[in-house]
Amino acid sequence: MVDSSTVQFIRSSPRRLLVTGGAGFIGSNFVRYWCHHYPQDRVVVVDALTYAGNWQNLADLTSHPQFRFVKGDICDRSLIDNLLAAEAIDTIVHFAAESHVDRSILAPDAFIQTNIVGTFALLEAFRHHHPSQDHPIFVHVSTDEVYGSLSGDDPAFCETTPYAPNSPYSASKAGSDHLVRAYYATYQVPTIITNCSNNYGPYQFPEKLIPLMCINILLGQSLPVYGDGQNIRDWLYAIDHCRALDGVIHQSPPGETYNIGGNNEVKNIDLVRILCKLMDELAPNLPVYPSDRLITFVKDRPGHDRRYAIDASKIQTQLGWSPSVTIEEGLRQTVQWYLANRSWWEPLLGEQYQAYYRQVYS
Ligand code: NAD
Ligand code: TYD
Numbered sequence: 001m002v003d004s005s006t007v008q009f010i011r012s013s014p015r016r017l018l019v020t021g022g023a024g025f026i027g028s029n030f031v032r033y034w035c036h037h038y039p040q041d042r043v044v045v046v047d048a049l050t051y052a053g054n055w056q057n058l059a060d061l062t063s064h065p066q067f068r069f070v071k072g073d074i075c076d077r078s079l080i081d082n083l084l085a086a087e088a089i090d091t092i093v094h095f096a097a098e099s100h101v102d103r104s105i106l107a108p109d110a111f112i113q114t115n116i117v118g119t120f121a122l123l124e125a126f127r128h129h130h131p132s133q134d135h136p137i138f139v140h141v142s143t144d145e146v147y148g149s150l151s152g153d154d155p156a157f158c159e160t161t162p163y164a165p166n167s168p169y170s171a172s173k174a175g176s177d178h179l180v181r182a183y184y185a186t187y188q189v190p191t192i193i194t195n196c197s198n199n200y201g202p203y204q205f206p207e208k209l210i211p212l213m214c215i216n217i218l219l220g221q222s223l224p225v226y227g228d229g230q231n232i233r234d235w236l237y238a239i240d241h242c243r244a245l246d247g248v249i250h251q252s253p254p255g256e257t258y259n260i261g262g263n264n265e266v267k268n269i270d271l272v273r274i275l276c277k278l279m280d281e282l283a284p285n286l287p288v289y290p291s292d293r294l295i296t297f298v299k300d301r302p303g304h305d306r307r308y309a310i311d312a313s314k315i316q317t318q319l320g321w322s323p324s325v326t327i328e329e330g331l332r333q334t335v336q337w338y339l340a341n342r343s344w345w346e347p348l349l350g351e352q353y354q355a356y357y358r359q360v361y362s
Contacts, residue, residue, distance in 0.1 A: 001243070001246065008251065009250050010135065010250065010251055010252070010253060011090075011091070011135045011137060011250055011251075013040060014038075014041050014042070015042075015090055015091050015249075016041065016042040016088055017041060017043050017044065017091045017093055018044050018046060018083060018089040018091070018093070019031055019043060019045045019093045020045075020047070020074050020093070020095055020096035020122065021047055021053070021074075021094070021095035021097060022043075022045030022046070023045060023047035023049060023053040023054055023058055023069075024047070024053050024054075024057070024095060024096075024099070024205075025052070025057075025099075025203050025204040025205060025208075026095055026199055026238050026241060026242075027045070027047070027095035028054075028057035028058055028203050029201060029202065029203060029238040029239060029241075030093065030095065030242045031045060031058060031061065031067070032058075032060070032061065033242040033243075033246070035061055035064050035066070035067055037246070039064070039066065041066060042066050042087060043064075043066055043067050043068070044070065044083060044087050044089065045067075045069045046070045046071075046072050046079070046080070046083060046096070047070075047071065047096065048071070048072065048073045048096070048114075049071055050098075050110075051205075051352060051353075052098075052100075052205050054203075054205075054348070068087075073118070074094075074096045074114065074119075074121060074122055075114070075118045075121050077124065077125060080121060080125040081125050081128075084125055084126065088132075088133070089129070090130075090133040090134060090136045090137070091136070091137050091139070092126055092137075092138045092139065093245065094119065094122060094138065094141055095141045096118060097111075097114055097115050097118075097173065098110045098114050098115060098172070099169070100169065100207060100208065101167045101169045101170070101301065102301065102360050103356070104167055104168035105167065105168065105301070105302060106360070108168035108172075111168050111169055111172040112168075112172055115169075115173055115176050116175045116176055116179070119179055119180065120179055123138070123180065123183045123189060123191075126189060127187050130189060130190060136190055137190050137191075137254060138180070138189060138190060138191045139191075139192050139248055140177065140180040140191060140194070141194055141196070142173050142176065142177050142193055142195045142196070143170065143173050143196060144157055144195050144196060144259065144310055145165065145166075145167070145169065145173065145305065145308065146163050146165050146170055146173055146174040146195060147161045147162075147164060147195070148164030148165060148170075148305065149164075149166060149305035149306045149307060149308075150306065150307040150308065150309055151306060151307065152307065154307070155309075155311070156261075156309035156310055156311040157195070157259060157309065157311060158259060158311040158313075159195075159257050159258065159259055159314055163177070166305055167303055177193050177195075180193055181257075184254060190254035190255075191254060191255070192248055192254060192255070192257070192258070193256075193257040193258075194245065194248060194257070194258050194259075194260055195257065195258070195260065195310075196236060196244070196260040196261065196310075197233065197235065197236050197260070197261040197310045198233045198235050198308070200235055200236075200237065200238065200330065200331070201237050201239060201333075201334055202238070202333075202334065202341070203238075204238075205348065206353065207356065207357070210271075210331075210334060211338060211345065213272055213275045214275060214279065214335055214338040214339075215338065215345060215349070217275070217276065217279045217283070217286065217288075217291040218279070218286070218287075218339075219287070220286070220287025222294050222295075223272055223276075223291075223294045223295045223296060224298040224361055225268060225272055225295060225298065226268070226297075226300045226304060227297070227299075227300030227301070227304060228269075228297070228300075229268045229269030229272070230267050231267070231268050231304060231305070231306055232266065232267055232268075232306070232308065232309070233265070233266065233268065233307075233308055234261045234262055234264055234265050234266075234308055234309055234310050235264045235266060235271070235327055236261060236262035236264070236323060237262070237323065237325040237327075237330035237333075237334075239324075240323040240324055240325055241260060243321060244260045244315060247315070247319040247321045248319065251319050252318075252319065258314055258315040258318075259310050259311060259312050259314065260310065260315060260321075261310025261311075261312045262327065263310075263312065264327040265307070265309055266327070269295075272292075272295060273295075274331060275331065275335065276290065276292040276294075277292075278332060278335040279291050282332075282336060283339055298361065
C-alpha cells in the first residue's frame with residue numbers, strides 16, 4: 001500500500017476502477033489487493049473467462065460491497081462504453097490478454113484479437129469517456145518480453161530499450177503498447193505503460209512454468225525443461241507487482257512508462273531444482289522422491305528468448321517502489337499455496353488442458 005505520509009498523490013481515493021482480465025492470475029491478485037487496501041473504491045471486473053480466467057479466483061470477494069463482476073469481452077465496444085458510463089469509471093487497469101508464449105506459437109489469432117484489437121477498443125472507448133472524469137488514467141499492464149532477448153553480459157532492459165519482440169505473444173503486446181503510447185501522444189488520452197518481468201504466486205494457471213512444475217511433482221509426472229535449461233528469467237512475486245501498480249495509479253503522471261522487476265535473475269534449471277527441493281521438504285509422500293529425478297530436458301521452444309533482465313531504477317527512484325518479498329520467501333509461499341489448494345488446480349487439469357499438454361509436450 002502506498003504510504004500517504006511520504007508520497008504525493010496525483011490521484012486520491014475514492015476511485016472507480018475497471019479491471020480488465022481481473023479473473024486471471026495477476027488480475028485476481030490485484031483485485032484482492034485493491035479491495036483489501038482501498039475498500040471504499042469501486043472495483044468493476046470485466047473478464048471473458050477464457051481457459052485462463054476463473055471465477056473461483058474471485059469467489060471470496062463476492063460479498064464485498066464495492067465489487068462487481070461482468071463476464072464480457074474487451075473487444076465488445078458497446079459493453080465497454082456502457083460500463084464506463086454507468087459506473088463512472090475514472091481508472092482502467094488493463095490486464096486482459098492472451099498471455100502464454102507457447103499458446104501464441106500454436107495459435108496466434110486470439111493474441112492479435114484480444115491483445116491488439118481489444119486494447120484498441122478500450123482505448124477508443126476511454127478516449128470518448130475520460131474527459132467527463134476527474135484525474136482519469138488508463139494503466140496498460142505489459143511485459144518485459146517486448147524488448148526481446150538479452151545475452152549474458154548485456155545490460156538489463158530500461159524504459160528506452162528498443163522493442164524487439166520474438167514471439168507472437170510479445171509482438172502482440174508490443175503492438176498494444178504502441179497503440180497506448182500513440183493515444184497519449186495524439187489524443188492526450190491519459191495513459192501509463194508498465195513492462196513487468198515474469199510473475200509468480202497464487203492463482204497462476206497450471207500450464208505456466210512454476211505451477212506446472214509444482215503440480216507435476218505432486219502427480220509424479222516428468223518435469224519438462226526446454227532446451228538446455230540455461231534460459232534466464234527475472235521473477236517477481238505477483239503481490240509486489242500489485243504494489244507497483246498501486247504506486248503508478250496513485251502517483252504517476254500520464255504519459256510515463258515504467259519497467260518493473262524483481263532483481264531475481266534465475267536460470268530455468270536452477271529454478272526447477274529449487275522447486276524440487278521445496279517440494280521434497282514440504283510435501284508428504286511424494287510419488288517420486290527426490291523429485292529432481294523427474295527432470296527431463298525436452299525440445300526447445302521455437303524462438304526461445306535467452307535472457308530477460310529488468311532495470312527497475314526508474315520506478316524505484318520516482319515512485320519509491322521496490323520488491324518486498326525475496327525469491328526464497330515467495331517461492332516457499334507459492335509452493336505452500338499449491339499444496340494447500342489442490343481443490344483449486346485439480347479441476348483445471350481436464351480434457352482441454354490434457355489436449356493442450358499433448359500438443360506442446362508430445
Ligand atoms: P492470465 O492469462 O492469467 O489472465 C488473463 C485474463 O484475461 C483471463 O482471466 C482471461 O479470461 C482474460 N481475457 C482474455 N481475453 C479476454 C478478452 N478478450 N476480454 C476479456 N477478458 C479476457 O494472464 P496474467 O498472467 O494474469 O497476465 C495479466 C497481464 O499481465 C497480461 O496483459 C500479461 O501480458 C501481463 N504480464 C504478465 C506477466 C506474467 O508473468 N504472467 C508478466 C508481465 C506482464
Ligand atoms: P513461462 O512461464 O511460459 O513464461 P515466459 O515464457 O513468458 O517467460 O516460461 C518461463 C520459462 O520457462 C521460459 O524460459 C520457458 C521455460 N519453460 C520450460 O522450460 N518448460 C515448461 O514446461 C514451461 C511451461 C516453460
